[in-house]
Amino acid sequence: MSSEPLLRLENVGKRFGGMTVLHEQSFSLAPGEILGLVGPNGSGKTTTINVISGVHPADEGRVLFEGREIQGLPIFRIARLGINRSFQVPKCFRGMRVRENVEVAATFARRGAADIEAILAETGLASHADDIAGSLTVNQQKMLDLARALATNPRLLLVDEIGAGLNPAELGGIATLLKGLAARGIALIVVEHLLDFLNRVTDRVIVLGAGRMLFEGSLAAASKDPDVVAAFIGG
Amino acid sequence: MALLEYALIGGILYGIFFSLVGIGLNLIFGVMRIINLAHGQFIMLGGFGAYLLARGLGLNPLFGIPLAIAGGIVIGYPLYYGVVPRLQKSQDPEMLSFILFFGIAQMIEAVAVFAFGADQRSLPQDALGSGNIGVLGQEFPDSWWVACLVSVLAILGLYLYFSRTRLGFATRAIMADRDEARATGIDVDRVSAIALIIGIALAGIAGVFVPYLIGSVSSSIGDGLTTTSFAIIIIGSLGNPLGTVVGGLVFGIGTMLMQTYYSSWSNLAPYALLLAIVLVRPSGLLGKAVRRA
Numbered sequence: 001m002s003s004e005p006l007l008r009l010e011n012v013g014k015r016f017g018g019m020t021v022l023h024e025q026s027f028s029l030a031p032g033e034i035l036g037l038v039g040p041n042g043s044g045k046t047t048t049i050n051v052i053s054g055v056h057p058a059d060e061g062r063v064l065f066e067g068r069e070i071q072g073l074p075i076f077r078i079a080r081l082g083i084n085r086s087f088q089v090p091k092c093f094r095g096m097r098v099r100e101n102v103e104v105a106a107t108f109a110r111r112g113a114a115d116i117e118a119i120l121a122e123t124g125l126a127s128h129a130d131d132i133a134g135s136l137t138v139n140q141q142k143m144l145d146l147a148r149a150l151a152t153n154p155r156l157l158l159v160d161e162i163g164a165g166l167n168p169a170e171l172g173g174i175a176t177l178l179k180g181l182a183a184r185g186i187a188l189i190v191v192e193h194l195l196d197f198l199n200r201v202t203d204r205v206i207v208l209g210a211g212r213m214l215f216e217g218s219l220a221a222a223s224k225d226p227d228v229v230a231a232f233i234g235g
Numbered sequence: 236m237a238l239l240e241y242a243l244i245g246g247i248l249y250g251i252f253f254s255l256v257g258i259g260l261n262l263i264f265g266v267m268r269i270i271n272l273a274h275g276q277f278i279m280l281g282g283f284g285a286y287l288l289a290r291g292l293g294l295n296p297l298f299g300i301p302l303a304i305a306g307g308i309v310i311g312y313p314l315y316y317g318v319v320p321r322l323q324k325s326q327d328p329e330m331l332s333f334i335l336f337f338g339i340a341q342m343i344e345a346v347a348v349f350a351f352g353a354d355q356r357s358l359p360q361d362a363l364g365s366g367n368i369g370v371l372g373q374e375f376p377d378s379w380w381v382a383c384l385v386s387v388l389a390i391l392g393l394y395l396y397f398s399r400t401r402l403g404f405a406t407r408a409i410m411a412d413r414d415e416a417r418a419t420g421i422d423v424d425r426v427s428a429i430a431l432i433i434g435i436a437l438a439g440i441a442g443v444f445v446p447y448l449i450g451s452v453s454s455s456i457g458d459g460l461t462t463t464s465f466a467i468i469i470i471g472s473l474g475n476p477l478g479t480v481v482g483g484l485v486f487g488i489g490t491m492l493m494q495t496y497y498s499s500w501s502n503l504a505p506y507a508l509l510l511a512i513v514l515v516r517p518s519g520l521l522g523k524a525v526r527r528a
Contacts, residue, residue, distance in 0.1 A: 080420045093408050093412055093415060103404070107404055107405075148419060
């Protein structure tokens with residue numbers, strides 16, 4: 001694992017209208033590292049990955065990927081640089097077949113048929129490859145969303161609440177998959193409410209509350225931090 | 236029986252041509268979710284292009300095809316970047332595009348009246364062949380067969396574009412989900428601009444044959460062609476360009492049957508079909524819901 005940060009946020013802020021939803025966020029991420037983002041609803045977790053992926057450009061500060069400023073770049077350019085994401089509500093090309101969904105992404109990352117089959121197998125979708133994407137269950141669509149993101153050959157993958165609604169066996173499979181991706185050098189930011197799940201994939205989390213970074217460190221330490229406890233249960 | 240054969244074969248020829256008439260409108264709607272009310276005016280420009288080449292320069296009207304492609308590039312590229320990204324950022328891009336392209340249609344028509352007058356213009360009847368070609372004993376002018384052949388080639392070309400090229404693959408992805416396409420690394424604006432160029436070029440190519448299939452081209456022909464195109468793409472499948480072929484065939488055969496048996500009612504045929512389809516199967520014969528309510 002290289003010590004050179006792959007991603008660095010420097011005092012990033014984001015406003016919607018008159019409301020500031022992210023305040024001076026600064027953190028970095030190394031290749032192959034998994035970072036958990038936790039916090040109550042509305043704390044800014046999804047906004048953080050929206051800012052990194054270009055869905056919502058930062059209003060303040062800098063987002064650097066491999067030392068290059070990327071805030072303000074169009075989403076497709078950020079995707080081509082090697083940052084991709086899955087969505088909280090899974091998105092896919094619903095009218096296209098599962099394999100075609102992955103092929104579209106793979107085509108633009110110049111990856112071949114063998115890569116596509118490997119990704120379908122890795123995400124458990126090989127047996128659904130010829131199904132129409134819109135006919136999949138929500139959980140399968142989440143995996144397809146992840147498969148589509150993987151096919152773009154990302155070096156940074158942003159995963160937004162992939163665990164919601166999954167049973168323990170499925171969560172175990174996802175945890176193994178995410179750790180496997182990290183072992184291949186892909187950095188991951190995992191937004192999640194399921195702390196047990198997060199505990200299985202990473203020991204470094206950032207806790208957000210009302211758009212501010214409250215804590216950075218291990219989950220175990222976070223649970224003893226008074227600011228974190230106050231953000232989660234009030235105080 | 237001979238009358239029925241005539242209506243069916245003629246309807247297929249007519250329908251395939253009208254698939255080309257409608258397909259550009261459907262492509263543009265499918266990719267950009269904008270309603271190009273100037274579609275008929277772009278067809279009209281294609282007709283006048285062929286007219287200028289044939290009557291002004293003495294060239295075969297088929298040279299209007301490359302002219303239509305060039306026109307698609309010259310008009311489509313600045314039109315996309317000047318208008319569409321702003322439309323997409325609005326609260327209701329479909330309604331705003333409706334109003335905007337209505338204005339563009341009126342501008343094109345006004346310029347056409349200024350340039351060509353209000354008279355109907357025809358092309359040399361023998362330019363696409365002076366004979367007839369018969370099938371099952373039913374003969375149709377060479378120009379109808381040429382129009383049908385060019386339409387088939389254009390539609391086949393579009394099919395190959397969708398199924399065999401990276402840009403076509405990206406176009407299908409954008410038609411499925413514009414935001415997801417962006418997140419996948421597709422330059423949605425570039426691909427959409429190319430789709431607009433193709434849509435306008437296909438309209439222009441259809442226009443080259445309008446004087447043969449309809450009898451003439453005039454500066455006021457655009458609105459009627461836009462309405463007919465809408466009927467065809469709604470019958471087939473709104474947002475699915477290749478569904479236009481089904482709509483075109485239903486329209487062509489329906490119109491020719493009515494012209495053969497109840498000619499005074501024939502103009503009603505496409506709209507009666509449209510009403511029936513909208514009532515029974517609102518998404519079109521091949522369609523699925525394309526618009527989120």
